[in-house]
Amino acid sequence: MNGNLLNETIERIKPLDEKAMQEAANHLDRLTKPKGSLGKLENLAVQLAGITGKVKPSFPKRAVIVMAGDHGVVEEGVTAYPPEVTPQMVLNFLAGGATVNVLSRQAGADVLCVDIGVNADLSHPQLISRKVRKGTANMAKGPAMTRTEVEQAILVGIETVKDCASKGYTLFVTGEMGIGNTTPSAAIVSAFTGLSPIETVGRGTGIDDAILKHKVEVVQQALDVNKPDFNDPIDVLAKVGGLEIAGLVGVILGAASRRCPVVIDGFISSAAALVAKHMSKEAVHYMIGSHFSQEQGHKLVIGELGISPMLHMDMRVGEGTGGVLSLHLVDAICRIMSEMATFESAGVSDRE
Ligand SMILES: Cc1cc2ncn([C@H]3O[C@H](COP(=O)(O)O)[C@@H](O)[C@H]3O)c2cc1C
Numbered sequence: 001m002n003g004n005l006l007n008e009t010i011e012r013i014k015p016l017d018e019k020a021m022q023e024a025a026n027h028l029d030r031l032t033k034p035k036g037s038l039g040k041l042e043n044l045a046v047q048l049a050g051i052t053g054k055v056k057p058s059f060p061k062r063a064v065i066v067m068a069g070d071h072g073v074v075e076e077g078v079t080a081y082p083p084e085v086t087p088q089m090v091l092n093f094l095a096g097g098a099t100v101n102v103l104s105r106q107a108g109a110d111v112l113c114v115d116i117g118v119n120a121d122l123s124h125p126q127l128i129s130r131k132v133r134k135g136t137a138n139m140a141k142g143p144a145m146t147r148t149e150v151e152q153a154i155l156v157g158i159e160t161v162k163d164c165a166s167k168g169y170t171l172f173v174t175g176e177m178g179i180g181n182t183t184p185s186a187a188i189v190s191a192f193t194g195l196s197p198i199e200t201v202g203r204g205t206g207i208d209d210a211i212l213k214h215k216v217e218v219v220q221q222a223l224d225v226n227k228p229d230f231n232d233p234i235d236v237l238a239k240v241g242g243l244e245i246a247g248l249v250g251v252i253l254g255a256a257s258r259r260c261p262v263v264i265d266g267f268i269s270s271a272a273a274l275v276a277k278h279m280s281k282e283a284v285h286y287m288i289g290s291h292f293s294q295e296q297g298h299k300l301v302i303g304e305l306g307i308s309p310m311l312h313m314d315m316r317v318g319e320g321t322g323g324v325l326s327l328h329l330v331d332a333i334c335r336i337m338s339e340m341a342t343f344e345s346a347g348v349s350d351r352e
């Protein structure tokens with residue numbers, strides 16, 4: 001039953017609207033500026049037209065979906081902060097005090113926090129409680145979770161987007177919270193690309209050289225013990241993934257199936273995006289690149305995805321922060337498409 005909704009969602013992801021893309025490109029060329037001079041913003045305008053079918057789209061209701069989950073692999077000592085920070089930060093999101101809350105208020109986005117796998121009992125009127133299990137198992141010793149749990153977590157993402165869509169949200173940003181989650185993210189990237197953990201593992205919240213070396217070994221061990229099958233994305237997630245990462249896969253697929261843009265945040269979100277790409281090649285066209293995270297492996301995943309982040313801010317927060325920050329650029333191009341004068345309307349001479 002679960003598998004059906006996932007398959008239906010994947011089947012509903014269709015190619016971009018080529019006609020709308022051509023119209024957007026033509027409109028950009030009629031605006032009072034040198035042709036092509038808005039650079040990446042022009043590419044974004046064409047992509048948004050392809051996604052929505054509209055040359056002049058706008059996204060008044062936008063949500064950053066923060067999936068929160070814990071990781072058994074933290075017992076290997078791979079992160080700088082204690083795991084209790086995950087539930088503590090969930091309460092911080094709900095109180096409006098985290099980085100993503102502040103940036104979202106500025107960008108007019110709503111922060112929706114989903115407990116998909118926090119290793120604590122949480123309850124709050126604004127919390128979306130969809131716990132699949134209390135944290136993953138330690139992937140250095142065996143699979144992080146079962147295939148069924150992965151499928152449940154992906155469905156949580158798909159259903160969260162569905163609920164949002166029914167409330168009028170038309171644009172999504174991927175966000176996450178989960179102490180330790182740069183470790184499974186690196187393992188996922190290595191599993192799909194074949195790259196050594198030396199290249200995919202980074203410092204996460206800020207570990208020193210000794211812990212970094214150990215983290216590389218832990219990721220290698222997780223790959224050796226589990227042997228994830230890169231032809232089977234569910235297998236990769238079950239063996240070396242995370243609940244919030246699987247939830248974000250669902251968010252991305254769900255958004256793409258509804259022809260909604262989905263802004264991809266940093267390293268962890270990009271690992272989820274890589275899984276989504278392996279489930280649906282078409283899904284990648286609905287992804288908006290936001291920023292280059294400082295996390296070492298991020299550039300590699302961006303290259304694999306073939307998306308084009310806009311911001312170089314040396315950020316390494318996660319939570320959806322880089323995604324939300326880039327909404328200002330999404331809004332900028334939307335206003336340009338709808339408000340700017342054309343050569344004809346302004347009486348400005350076009351090139352010969
Ligand atoms: C206070 C605090 C707030 C955060 N918000 C996001 N993260 C980020 O850091 C974690 C990943 O890094 P690692 O794999 O090294 O644990 C994730 O929770 C990610 O969202 C945070 C981390 C901390 C400590």
Ligand SMILES: O=C(O)c1cccnc1
Nearest residue numbers: 204266267268293317318
């Ligand atoms: O790029 C990210 O998403 C990231 C990097 C480090 C720590 N937390 C998140």
